[in-house]
Amino acid sequence: MDKFRIDSHKLLYHVKRTSDWLDGKNVYPIYMEVSPSGACNHRCTYCGLDYMEYQHRFIDTQIYKERATELAALGLKSIMFAGEGEPFLHKDISEIIKHTKESGIDVAVTSNGVLFGSKMIGQTLDAITWIKISINAATPKTYADIHRTDEKDFDRVIENITEAVKYRNGHGLRSTIGMQMILLPENRHEAVALARIGRDIGADYLVIKSYSQHLKSITTQYKDFSYEDQMGLKEELDKLSTDDFNVIFRENAMSKLSTESKEKGRGYSHCLALPFWSYIDAGGGVWGCSAYLGDERFLFGNINENTFEEIWTGEKRMECMEFVNTELDVSECRTNCRMDEVNRYLWELKNPASHVNFI
Numbered sequence: 600m601d602k603f604r605i606d607s608h609k610l611l612y613h614v615k616r617t618s619d620w621l622d623g624k625n626v627y628p629i630y631m632e633v634s635p636s637g638a639c640n641h642r643c644t645y646c647g648l649d650y651m652e653y654q655h656r657f658i659d660t661q662i663y664k665e666r667a668t669e670l671a672a673l674g675l676k677s678i679m680f681a682g683e684g685e686p687f688l689h690k691d692i693s694e695i696i697k698h699t700k701e702s703g704i705d706v707a708v709t710s711n712g713v714l715f716g717s718k719m720i721g722q723t724l725d726a727i728t729w730i731k732i733s734i735n736a737a738t739p740k741t742y743a744d745i746h747r748t749d750e751k752d753f754d755r756v757i758e759n760i761t762e763a764v765k766y767r768n769g770h771g772l773r774s775t776i777g778m779q780m781i782l783l784p785e786n787r788h789e790a791v792a793l794a795r796i797g798r799d800i801g802a803d804y805l806v807i808k809s810y811s812q813h814l815k816s817i818t819t820q821y822k823d824f825s826y827e828d829q830m831g832l833k834e835e836l837d838k839l840s841t842d843d844f845n846v847i848f849r850e851n852a853m854s855k856l857s858t859e860s861k862e863k864g865r866g867y868s869h870c871l872a873l874p875f876w877s878y879i880d881a882g883g884g885v886w887g888c889s890a891y892l893g894d895e896r897f898l899f900g901n902i903n904e905n906t907f908e909e910i911w912t913g914e915k916r917m918e919c920m921e922f923v924n925t926e927l928d929v930s931e932c933r934t935n936c937r938m939d940e941v942n943r944y945l946w947e948l949k950n951p952a953s954h955v956n957f958i
Contacts, residue, residue, distance in 0.1 A: 600840065603729075603775070605806055606849045608940035610875060616674070620874055621948065627673040627911060630876045632889060633658070634682020635689035637881035641711050642747040643735070645781050645821055647813030651683045651892060656881045659903060660691040664698045666879075666902045671702040673908060677728070679707040683881055683892070687714035693722035700726035709733065709779075711746065712756040720759070720766050729775035731806070732760055735783070737792035745785055757800065764801035779806040782829060783821060794836055798844040807836065808849040809856055811935040814890060826853040852935050864930065865939070867946035870923050872938035877911075885910050887919050890933040896922055 601607070610617060613629050620626045637654035667678070678699055680686040686708055689695065699706050705728045712732035724730075734757075736742035739750035746752065760776065767774050778797045780790060790807055797805040812822040833848040840846050854860055870888075878886040883903040891897040897919055900910035910916065929942075 600845055601847050602845065603804070603847075605804075605847050606851045608944060610941050610944055613676075613875075616875070617945075617948070625912065626874050627670075627675065628875060628877045629674075629676045631670070631675055631678050631879065632682060632876070633663075633678050633680055633879045634684060634881045635663075635680055635686045635692055635695060636682070636684035638688050639684040639711075640688065640713060640748070641685070641752075643711075643733075644745050644747060644785075644818065645735075645783060645810050646818060647811070647816045648683045648892065649817045650813075650815045653684060654881070657689050658695075658879070658881050658883060660689075660695060662883065662903055663695060666907050667699050667702050667704060669907050671704050673911075675704055677705040677707065679709060681709035682878075685714065686710055687719060693719065696723045697726050707731070711752075712759050713748075713752050715759045715763065716755075717762055717766075720763050724763060724766055724774050725770070725772055727774045729777060730763070731777040731779050732756060733779050733781075734760075734793070735780050736786045737789035737796055741786055741789055745783065757796065760797075760802055761800045768801070775803045776801075777804045777806065778802050779808065781810050782807055782826070782832075783810060784824060787829065787832070790832055791835055791839070794839045794846050798839055798841065802844065804845040804847055806847045806849065807832070809853045809935065811856075811933055814931075814933055815893060826856050827858075829853065855935055855939070861934070865942070867942050868929065869946075870927060870929055870932070870938070870942055871945040871949065872941040873920065873923060875941065876938065887916070887923070888936075888938075890936050 616626050616629055635658050637651065637656040639653045686692055687710055696706055706726055707728055708730045710730065710732060712734065735745045739753040742753040743750040760778065763776050767776060780786065780793055782790065794805050809826050810821045810824060812819065830850065833850055836846040836848050873887045878889040879902060880886065880892065883901045885899040885902060886892060887897040887899060899916040899919065900913055
């Protein structure tokens with residue numbers, strides 16, 4: 600059971616914003632991804648943003664806090680801290696997380712979990728709606744090979760997740776604590792074992808998801824990995840789900856990578872989702888799409904130089920939206936991009952099938 604709609608989308612819960620967009624009004628993002636850190640303590644074999652070169656740069660804390668307050672007033676509902684690097688490498692990340700929540704914005708974090716120890720848990724977990732730990736193996740050796748780090752990091756991450764669950768439960772918090780595995784040839788045989796570990800230490804879920812080749816990524820070793828041959832795992836993994844722990848096997852996303860699905864196409868001819876989300880990199884750059892980081896056509900401005908409202912209503916964003924609406928060939932975009940399901944939904948709203956009034 601995918602109660603968090605991880606393999607789908609949640610735009611259907613934002614009827615007013617969607618309705619305003621359908622009426623041609625300017626809308627501000629509902630959701631945003633922010634990269635507090637360009638640096639990372641791992642070098643995962645599947646990293647889609649390896650071409651960003653793990654730059655040693657960090658978002659300016661004071662400017663970010665000012666913009667977060669502004670974004671909340673503009674109607675932003677949520678921020679996920681992830682991005683080009685490891686969020687917990689930012690020296691002020693606990694301050695950033697707390698201010699975001701206090702501004703009225705829901706907070707999520709995607710992390711490798713190595714630095715999410717007792718101190719950080721105590722400083723941040725009460726402000727976090729959900730945290731998802733990327734842990735791509737069930738044994739130290741396979742983990743070290745994929746994350747390209749020391750084997751001891753595996754035990755540290757398991758300990759940190761265990762500690763986070765205990766802290767959450769002991770303090771009556773509602774934070775969701777999840778795990779994620781990118782299914783790869785090297786770790787396929789450990790998916791079931793990782794699910795058992797997640798269940799036994801009290802995690803809320805384990806997501807098993809497919810690798811998606813980034814357009815600019817240096818890494819290409821997994822681009823031809825077939826997920827059509829992996830669907831049998833779902834039945835075995837489903838058996839490990841309980842009332843308190845779910846294994847979310849992203850069958851829908853994997854099916855889009857099949858030859859048949861690619862031949863059928865995406866189901867939409869234009870990207871419509873950009874008004875509903877945005878991305879801020881570790882240098883403060885505001886981007887329309889994270890799949891095009893580094894492509895100046897998708898760079899709207901920088902929060903170190905302008906307010907978000909100025910950036911969102913500015914000329915560079917208008918130029919980008921015109922390009923996306925008239926020239927961008929979505930068949931060349933990243934397969935299974937983060938907004939794919941949202942795009943399918945919006946396309947259907949804009950281009951309804953026959954007989955829609957017969958509800």
